[in-house]
Amino acid sequence: MMKPERPVGIAGYGVYIPRFRIAAREIARIWDGAGGVPVDSKSVPGPDEDTITMSIEAARSALARARLAAGRLSAVWVGSESHPYSVKPSGTLVAEALGATPWVSAADWEFACKAGSEALTAAMGMIGSGMAEYVLAIGADTAQGRPGDALEYTAAAGAAAFLVGPAADAVAVIEGTTSYVTDTPDFFRRADTAYPVHGHRFTGEPAYFSTSRGAAERLLNDLGAKPSDFTYAVFHQPNARFPQTVAKQLGFTPQQIAPGLLSPKIGNAYSAAALLGLCAVLDVAKPGDTIFMATYGSGAGSDAYALRVTDALVERRERAPLTTAYLARETFVDYAVYAKWRGKLVMG
Amino acid sequence: MDLAKHWRIRHARYRLEGQRHRTTGEVRFPPAPLRPGEAHDSWEPYVLSGRGRVYSFSIVRQPPEGYDEQAPYLIALVRLEEGPLVTAQLTDCDLDQVTIDMPVEMVTRKLRALGPTGLIVYGYKFRPVV
Numbered sequence: 001m002m003k004p005e006r007p008v009g010i011a012g013y014g015v016y017i018p019r020f021r022i023a024a025r026e027i028a029r030i031w032d033g034a035g036g037v038p039v040d041s042k043s044v045p046g047p048d049e050d051t052i053t054m055s056i057e058a059a060r061s062a063l064a065r066a067r068l069a070a071g072r073l074s075a076v077w078v079g080s081e082s083h084p085y086s087v088k089p090s091g092t093l094v095a096e097a098l099g100a101t102p103w104v105s106a107a108d109w110e111f112a113c114k115a116g117s118e119a120l121t122a123a124m125g126m127i128g129s130g131m132a133e134y135v136l137a138i139g140a141d142t143a144q145g146r147p148g149d150a151l152e153y154t155a156a157a158g159a160a161a162f163l164v165g166p167a168a169d170a171v172a173v174i175e176g177t178t179s180y181v182t183d184t185p186d187f188f189r190r191a192d193t194a195y196p197v198h199g200h201r202f203t204g205e206p207a208y209f210s211t212s213r214g215a216a217e218r219l220l221n222d223l224g225a226k227p228s229d230f231t232y233a234v235f236h237q238p239n240a241r242f243p244q245t246v247a248k249q250l251g252f253t254p255q256q257i258a259p260g261l262l263s264p265k266i267g268n269a270y271s272a273a274a275l276l277g278l279c280a281v282l283d284v285a286k287p288g289d290t291i292f293m294a295t296y297g298s299g300a301g302s303d304a305y306a307l308r309v310t311d312a313l314v315e316r317r318e319r320a321p322l323t324t325a326y327l328a329r330e331t332f333v334d335y336a337v338y339a340k341w342r343g344k345l346v347m348g
Numbered sequence: 349m350d351l352a353k354h355w356r357i358r359h360a361r362y363r364l365e366g367q368r369h370r371t372t373g374e375v376r377f378p379p380a381p382l383r384p385g386e387a388h389d390s391w392e393p394y395v396l397s398g399r400g401r402v403y404s405f406s407i408v409r410q411p412p413e414g415y416d417e418q419a420p421y422l423i424a425l426v427r428l429e430e431g432p433l434v435t436a437q438l439t440d441c442d443l444d445q446v447t448i449d450m451p452v453e454m455v456t457r458k459l460r461a462l463g464p465t466g467l468i469v470y471g472y473k474f475r476p477v478v
Contacts, residue, residue, distance in 0.1 A: 048457040097362035
């Protein structure tokens, strides 16, 4: 288990989910999905949205909850597999929009669906070592799936931002983390190609399940804790079924994961998926509650965290829109509009 | 590509940064050059709250180059709570949803891309309050 010498926590958090949805049934209508659908619907970014714009909104809410001036940030880090530029950082633009520039570190992180939690763990190191007081760790994605591919039913959009700071100023203290990583070819996208490729036989047990369990079991063991010691649990959610299955394998109950299980309605928000789940849990948690989270990124790795909610959460969470406010504004589009906005039409 | 033009006004565009007069407290947006006779430090940078109301609006159906994908879209005059009136696109708002005096809030969105290989221009838009 990794644990900083100086206690660290989450001082503020913020979410963003686009207002647009496409029903999985609508995708099945086009591509003959006779075998059932993995989610009910997924979020779709509007034509003026991308990883940068979603990161900015989530980050503004995180700062607002802590009432922290952006100038006090030591780093603005954005984890994503859909940065708008191949070369030109998302982090600098987000930092500029927040008003955090120029005396700030800014960088982009990449690790499939756990790019955001990579930034979170690194932020723990910055604060825990005393190098920084406050760091923004963001996970955001506008994921793409090849038309007709199984992944198209779930590849979604969203952002979650965590303002990481000293435990004394936290809504939730991070008690420890583990990271479990192997070279596993379950899913990948070559540079400058539009759509990812599945590693077929590596999907599922050899990748998501064994990796998530690897990080989770080690953290539980090192903490001397059992699943029933936690009020809530959150797992990466590439579809509706995987997080429920891995929770059951580890011994967590459906009740523990229910508040943080968003994928049935918004799909897989990639780098934001598990982090949005944690935000949704923070929206309802009480002081003293404990939260277990394990992220997952293809390639493959998982970061597990144990958190304990403090008294500060109750007041701070009301200072910015709750996750339910974004979930409630659902505007469904059809496949044609979705194809236009997601750049799937060849304009000549 | 007009890189300098877009870069120069990034603070106003990204975070609605205007100016506040150091003695009168007057807030203005967009930021403007000094007027003749004014002391060099008369105005200080000031980030507006982003809250306001729709003063008037129109629907753009014949968009200028670079905005084709978003058309038809709403453009509005927004009266900010600090006083200035700004022209901006409305987003996350259906064409028949907007009304005069509707409360709106600022969000930072993509305005346009300067072609498939050029700069992506980001800036303020307004949406119905979440």
